[in-house]
Amino acid sequence: MNNVETLAAIPWIVEHGGNAYAARGTSSETGTKLVCLSERFARPGCYEVELGTPVLRIVEELGGGLREGSDLTVVQVGGPLGGFLAADQLDVPLSETDLAARGAALGHAGLVAFDQRIDPADVLRHVWEFAAAESCGACSPCRVGSRRGLEVVRDSRPGEEYERLLRVMGEASLCAFGRRVPAAVHSLVRAFGDRLAGWDG
Template identity: 70%
Template sequence: VTTSDPEEVREHVAASGLRGRGGAGYGVAAKWRAVRRADDTVVVANGDEGDPGSYADRLLMEVHPRRVLAGLALACFACGAARGRVLVRSEYPTALATLRRAYERACEEGHFGRDVHGTGRVLEVEVGAGHGSYVAGEETALIASLEGGRGCARARPPYPTERGLWDAPTVVGNVETLAALPWIVSRGGAAYARRGTPSEPGTKLVSLSERFARPGVYEVELGTSVEHIVHGLGGGLREGARLAVLQIGGPLGGFLPADGLDVALADAELAARGAALGHGGLVAFDDSVGPADVLRHTWQFAAAESCGACSPCRVGSRLGLELATAGEDPGEDWVRLARVLEEASLCAFGRRLPAAVRGLARAYGQRFPAGWAS
């Protein structure tokens, strides 16, 4: 901040090819360019990590809080923002307390405040807790939550970069995304771009669930084989259990069969298999859980976590649960429901539901209840 200018930071990030690590995968440099420069511009660090099986953001906030805050400061500097907000998932009280202590110490050291390192720049940050909603991780729902409202998705346009928190231009960045910025700025965007693949550069944190022999958070280059992550890093499943399907990218990300792990950990390659990178959570299901149980669980999650802002998702998730619980071929009811969810849902939560269910059906193959693959 004291030796460079905002344009230099923006150039490093543009050269790095960094994309959002929260699930949407939007280019960070493009989002920064889109924000309307104004005195009230604000940058929000999204730590409302809601995907079951994902805990990478929690690790960063609890173990590396200064890196997260440094990334937030760099994003504010690049976007001309004097205000920053950090929203921490309500189920992460240790992360919340750790970040607050780290921020207080950083203020004492002159990194934040009314006169950052004697430059005359103002940068003040507020660290707060979320309200326990999965959908509140979506940026417009997160903004609504920060304003004290229900964590429901909003129609776009206007986009948050135009009118976001309290109608101010707002840049929302995932915690993992922001935590990558100090490395990129200190070593150069080109160095970061040499990792990963030409089309999807950099690294990604992946969270392996408790069914793995070696569960935990691993940092891998994008393009790494999912099979290597599951068997090489995770050690396969514990107690010699056999993998049935692998959920990747959260409950709405997608599913891969046990014999379909020969795919790169990258958005384009996973999309070709009907899955999605999402936030990088890998949840293993073994043969102790039946296909019909996984199907019901998917719909139960959707019905419980729908924010209710739009009828297609609010009503459709409950109808899907009814169809799954009935245990019969859903026939045309599912075809119509899927079309409505995909075409009329307000946000990606509802729109991704049919793809997740179809991916689950493909992963289980003939073992899956009939009628859901269409």
């Protein structure tokens, strides 16, 4: 099984050779990655970049910042459970290793921009809605935890139960999906800072 991104790289590799492709990117994460920028960017779309390209360069040079002069506050990387970076934390290479060090994940490498008009509580709720809807239900920590987490954030009641829920999901979920939910929540809270105080578990 190959995805479109993999197949799209084949003609370049056939023409230039595998060694030339492996020379792109970083020494530990070679090649290129397709990065999709959301509609809030001045120049949204799909761009091919070498792994290791600074996220800040992608946002400013390729994306052109945000539309209508809006101020960028947070960028979501790699999908709903990929993770979040504050606007002043974007000088990080686009790679699995470097993003993981910031509490994020490369995932599909899509970048979603949030400006000052976005209510961070809505973003937090969306993360839990996604988790509850997409959990396969194979294990209780994720199946029950994602639904209960959504109930808690809808009721705006962080506390000991919420902290325990995040801990159990992160430690006991059978697959990376359930374990990734707490990591995404923590990165979201860090990125928005005081605007989500109390929701870091």
